[in-house]
Amino acid sequence: MPDTLQATAIAEIQSADTLEALQVVKTKYVGKSGLITRELSMLGKLPPEERKTRGAEINVVRQGIQAVLDEREASLKRASLDAKLQSEAIDVTLPGLPLPSGGLHPITRVYDDLINIFTRLGYNTVEGPEVEEEHYNFEALNIPWYHPARELQDTFWLADGRLLRTHTSNMQVRYMVEHEPPLKMVSRGKVYRYEATDATHEAMFHQLEGLVVGEGITMSDLKGTIAEMAQGLFGAGAKVRFQPSYYPFVEPGADFSVYWQNPRGQMEGKAGKWLELGGCGMVHPNVFRAVDDLREKAGKARVYEGKTGFAFGLGPERMAMLKYGIPDIRYFYANDPKVIGQFRGELNGV
Numbered sequence: 587m588p589d590t591l592q593a594t595a596i597a598e599i600q601s602a603d604t605l606e607a608l609q610v611v612k613t614k615y616v617g618k619s620g621l622i623t624r625e626l627s628m629l630g631k632l633p634p635e636e637r638k639t640r641g642a643e644i645n646v647v648r649q650g651i652q653a654v655l656d657e658r659e660a661s662l663k664r665a666s667l668d669a670k671l672q673s674e675a676i677d678v679t680l681p682g683l684p685l686p687s688g689g690l691h692p693i694t695r696v697y698d699d700l701i702n703i704f705t706r707l708g709y710n711t712v713e714g715p716e717v718e719e720e721h722y723n724f725e726a727l728n729i730p731w732y733h734p735a736r737e738l739q740d741t742f743w744l745a746d747g748r749l750l751r752t753h754t755s756n757m758q759v760r761y762m763v764e765h766e767p768p769l770k771m772v773s774r775g776k777v778y779r780y781e782a783t784d785a786t787h788e789a790m791f792h793q794l795e796g797l798v799v800g801e802g803i804t805m806s807d808l809k810g811t812i813a814e815m816a817q818g819l820f821g822a823g824a825k826v827r828f829q830p831s832y833y834p835f836v837e838p839g840a841d842f843s844v845y846w847q848n849p850r851g852q853m854e855g856k857a858g859k860w861l862e863l864g865g866c867g868m869v870h871p872n873v874f875r876a877v878d879d880l881r882e883k884a885g886k887a888r889v890y891e892g893k894t895g896f897a898f899g900l901g902p903e904r905m906a907m908l909k910y911g912i913p914d915i916r917y918f919y920a921n922d923p924k925v926i927g928q929f930r931g932e933l934n935g936v
């Protein structure tokens with residue numbers, strides 16, 4: 587019996603392929619009510635002279651089974667640990683999962699470029715109120731209430747008589763009231779006009795205003811500055827054109843355009859086009875006078891009499907449309923991720 591029992595037990599142990607299955611075999615043979623224990627309990631029924639030899643035989647069988655059990659248990663535990671390590675292993679050579687990243691809005695990009703250019707040229711950057719008093723937006727800029735130029739900038743009026751500024755030119759006045767010449771400043775921000783929207787017009791858009799005041803400032807300083815800006819934005823070969831225009835707060839006044847050739851068009855041999863970016867001119871003496879009046883009211887010295895200066899104002903939306911080939915201004919504010927998402931990484935173009 588012991589030989590058969592041992593052989594059967596060993597065969598069952600070897601074919602147990604999980605720790606749970608092995609536990610069942612263990613209980614069957616060496617557990618409290620197992621077959622070996624039963625054999626031992628039957629020793630008492632044997633004649634005394636046989637008991638010792640039989641007992642020794644059974645013990646050898648039990649030890650043999652136990653040794654194979656221990657070995658099998660160790661090997662199954664090793665295999666289970668290996669499988670666990672394998673399944674939980676991290677492959678550090680796998681590429682990481684890309685995190686969705688944001689990006690700068692194209693208008694912010696154009697603004698940043700503009701501010702960098704003007705900071706390099708020594709301009710101070712300021713921001714001012716979007717809710718403005720009529721005086722700073724119109725009167726002090728030589729646009730009295732009866733002036734037809736008011737109709738060019740349809741205004742959102744507030745119930746308290748203030749307005750949403752129609753241009754950033756209000757900052758010319760505010761800056762001069764606070765600062766004495768010589769000065770160079772740029773101011774960026776939102777402006778609002780009560781206008782129907784189309785591919786190039788929005789009711790809310792942005793502007794960048796520039797102002798330089800000192801002694802002997804001339805129109806050629808203005809032209810050189812606008813050319814420097816255009817080349818900084820569109821490359822060394824950018825061409826600028828000035829055409830006479832009317833703004834009540836400058837004399838003479840002009841509009842400036844940049845000759846734009848988009849890179850794909852250039853490859854296809856297509857001609858570029860002139861794109862109007864903004865207005866500019868030499869600061870009107872009436873503006874200096876109005877600023878001195880405001881300064882006087884605030885207890886400050888009149889310092890603008892006899893000074894000269896130039897100013898300009900432009901729309902970054904039109905620049906961004908030009909620079910990034912965006913055909914409709916409304917894309918900027920429609921919050922369509924398919925459009926804005928294209929501005930995550932580096933941009934093509936100039």
Ligand code: YSA
Nearest residue numbers: 753755787788791863864865866867897898899901904
């Ligand atoms: C002129 C002379 C100066 O000495 C200083 C500033 C100026 C600019 C003046 N304040 C002004 O607002 N002129 S503007 O009405 O022609 O607008 C300037 C630029 O803003 C335009 O060239 C255009 O680029 C942009 N713009 C105007 N209306 C817009 C607009 N962009 C989007 N939507 C609109 N509705």
